[in-house]
Amino acid sequence: MQGFTDDHEQFRGSLRTFVEREITPNAVAWEHEGQVPRALFQKLGELGFLGVRLSPDYGGAGLDFWYTSVLVQELMQCGSVGVTVAIMTHAEFATKIIELAGSKELMDIFLKPAIVGEMIGALGVTEPGAGSDVASLRTRAVRDGDDYVINGAKTFITNGTISDFITTAVRTGGPGHSGISLIVVPADTPGLTRRRLKKIGTHSSDTAELFFDDCRVSARNLLGQENGGFKPIMQGFGGERLVLSLIACAQMRLMWNAARQHGHDRKAFGQSLLDFQVWRHRLADALTSIHAAEALMYQGIDLYVRGEPCNAEISMSKLFCTETAISVARECAQIHGGMSHMEECQMARLYRDSLAFTIGAGTSEVLREIIAGASGLTPERQRR
């Protein structure tokens, strides 16, 4: 496995300085505001952090996914999962898919400004009636002259209200996955309305419902072929699931370090909590789980970077890292006692934020189905 080289570590150093100076001091305020400011995207864009693995033809750095891994790990050092989610939704989920399928014209209109942080992107796939079952989505785009007219709704869309464009999955054909297209919808399109949702966690990332009411969008905003949208959506899941694995592992490290510190500092019955063997063992178990999760994740990243088939391995990585994060969060919260329930405590915020990641970009159940399918466990009649 290649892993991180000196060049990756140099990149890490420059990011660390930026995060310490520009993000960490503001992260709690952004949690309360429910979003990250546009200026953050602009600063990240100026420094080249938003197009890390996007093509240099459009202003990206054209680097491998190990650099994206460094980006996620260092963003997470600010202690706010929502900040990382907002930035990575833009820098990976909404834009990589445009690069995968878009025309040169769309790169100029959306990808280039996104890479320099002048535009913010969102990815709109999930609908009120279609989440895991992407192929059943119903938001319809009907061709009318040089435009598509879009009607329908999306939900749980990260960057939903702060974005300038939404890479949107729509139905242009018949039922099932072969009738789905991707259209980039400018956020100022008449007929598009957005409503921010209140969440129980990841507060600094804005999540919204989107309503499309006769939204007229140029047919040139179609990504790739009409009815050819399902494949790039599935291709995009590889990077998305690794990003969520990285977030979960970085989050576990933050929580574990906080738990260790608290275990040293907090006294009960005349001794530190870590003087109780039970806490040494519980944190030893948690650390073992973190190492196992990281090993699985790095294996997935390595295969992905080398272009090997790795759908099952990436699914295992996301499944194990995000499920483990919840159990590690519970252990690390428990040692904090009452503080683990207080808004002012970073551990408390990380604890609740861990709940989102067994859902987004493929639920744990969907991932188990992928792993089962790749392992020959799924009966012939149920294979799709």
Ligand SMILES: Cc1cc2nc3c(=O)[nH]c(=O)nc-3n(C[C@H](O)[C@H](O)[C@H](O)COP(=O)(O)OP(=O)(O)OC[C@H]3O[C@@H](n4cnc5c(N)ncnc54)[C@H](O)[C@@H]3O)c2cc1C
């Ligand atoms: C914080 C957050 C941010 C998000 N950001 C985005 C975004 O930016 N863009 C976007 O498009 N979406 C986004 N999502 C939506 C996310 O991708 C969906 O929530 C997810 O795909 C699940 O869909 P659903 O919520 O409709 O649940 P459902 O699909 O209705 O699933 C409900 C339950 O049924 C289970 N289930 C479904 N199918 C099966 C099956 N075949 N076998 C067994 N169990 C099954 C699921 O695992 C789950 O436990 C976000 C979600 C969250 C929580």
